[in-house]
Amino acid sequence: MNAVTGCTLIALLLLAPSLTHAQDTSPPDGTRIASAQVSGLELSRLSPGLREDIGKLAGTPLDRQWLKALAARLEDEQPRYVAAVRVTADPDGGARVVFVVARVGDAEYHANINARYIVEDVEIRGVPDHAITPEMRADVQALTGKTLDSELAERLEARLQSGFTDYHVERRTVRGSVPGRIRVVFQLTRTEESRWLRFEPLEANALYHSDQGWGAKMPLTISGRNFQIVPHFAVDVGDDLIEEYSGFGLRVESRKIGTERLGVFFEWSSFDQTWRDPTLAAIPANPRVPAPYRNRMTVTPLAKFAVSPRLTVAGGVSIAELDSLDESSSDSRMANAAIAAVRFNQRWRPASRARHDFDAVFTVRAGTRALESDLEYERYLGQADYSVGWATHRLSVSSMFGGLTGDAPLFERFSLGDSRTLRGWDKYRIAPAGGDRMFHTSVEYRHRALVLFLDSGSVWDAGRDARVRFSSGFGFAPGPVFFTVGFPLNTSEFRAVFTVGLRLSTASVGIQKN
Secondary structure, three states: OOHHHHHHHHHHHHHHHHHHHHOOOOOOOOOEEEEEEEEOOOHHHOOHHHHHHHHOOOOOEOOHHHHHHHHHHHHHHOOOEEEEEEEEEOOOOOEEEEEEEEEOOHHHHHHHHHHHOEEEEEEEEOOOHHHOOHHHHHHHHHHOOOEOOHHHHHHHHHHHHHHOOOEEEEEEEEEOOOOOEEEEEEEEEEOHHHOOOOOOOOOOEEEEEOOOEEEEEEEOOEEOOOEEEEEEEEEEEOOOOOOEEEEEEEEEEEOOEOEOOEEEEEEEEEEEEEOOHHHHHHOOOOOOOOOOEEEEEEEEEEEEEEOOOOEEEEEEEEEEEEEEOOOOOOOEEEOOEEEEEEEEEEEEOOOOOOEEEEEEEEEEEEEOHHHOOOOOEEEEEEEEEEEEEEOOEEEEEEEEEEEEEEOOOHHHOEOOOOOOOOEOEOHHHHOOOOEOEEEEEEEEEEEOOEEEEEEEEEEEOOOOOOOOEEEEEEEEOOOOEEEEEEEEOOOOOOOOEEEEEEEOOOOOOOOOOO
């Protein structure tokens, strides 16, 4: 029974006694009650006292006022239900009593609560008291001491939202200090977009790629207002790098060190590598590619500074130890790099109500002897994303480019052909050992859960020809679950690559590889 049907039934039953009385078929008060029962709700959900009082009705004189009192007690115990009393004549001259109970929906529930309880107090949380305007205080006073006026509460909520644009406003109703009274709380929470610094996101996912198999990342976030601890685990992850890796790490980040403009970031991780046969076969043929490794342990401390809420710079180091692929050897190499990054993001909503988002980041990683690195290299990566959304539609355009010089380790080399880039291609067919040059663009249109996309890009080594590849396809993304089918376009081989999985957040773009 839905809420509308339930309330309609209750209304009809409430009218039933008067209709039957008009026809002289409803037993008058004082008639002996032959039976009493509850319909629409299990008796076990009622308190022992109420069950006992309903059970004692049989054999007593009919008293409609007492029946209404019992129905009111039932509603008090079960706030999401409404109850009506139906009294009919028994063939033996007695009366039959039925308490008809129906569940109401959220709107009906709140209307029922508002009609019955007095507002004891109104509280605005999350902003300083001196920031509350006289108009807001007047609305608070108007709400207090009477049943909740939904229109006035909505007006105050709208006034708070327009007065505190950097906050999200939530209205909650809680129990008062005595029965029959409620408290209304307006909780204001600062939005992430308004903060000077934002936490570096770490995606939780479980992915299946028809060419590359299964993989999963599992972060466990422990977060406060300005502090975050994220232990994370990886199992056979091969979506973002040439290597397939498994292991664990720990990320600690604070976005307020004395001031909201300054934050620190620290991550430790240890991953074991599995290499595909095409990669192992391609490495000896390319003298620019250093040898593969068995384990990669990385320590990354960084400092972040917000020039403005839109512009952030970061700097630090990455200390990586690469164990030899030969398990009998204790040899290892260091790939220690200095890191610098600058990031700009902007979100705006013009009068047309379309929502625009822009994000751009440029990162430099330089392996240097000054940090006792065995591998010297420089790596540049730039990425920009723009999207516009209106109603149930969203159009996104993204691009990225990268280059590296020197003896960069394999985890720094570029690859395309995964669940986000050149969807429809297999990265182990494009560049099994990665490349030192890369560019990629993507155009994606979404309508509700439907996704259509066109990708293009190339990954290659300097001095060699760069082949630009294209792919297109479609997908469905109802929430965090997604399914994508991609087709390579400029190839004589007709094939389809599908990816299915779960993503719980947006992947980090910028200074962190994993």
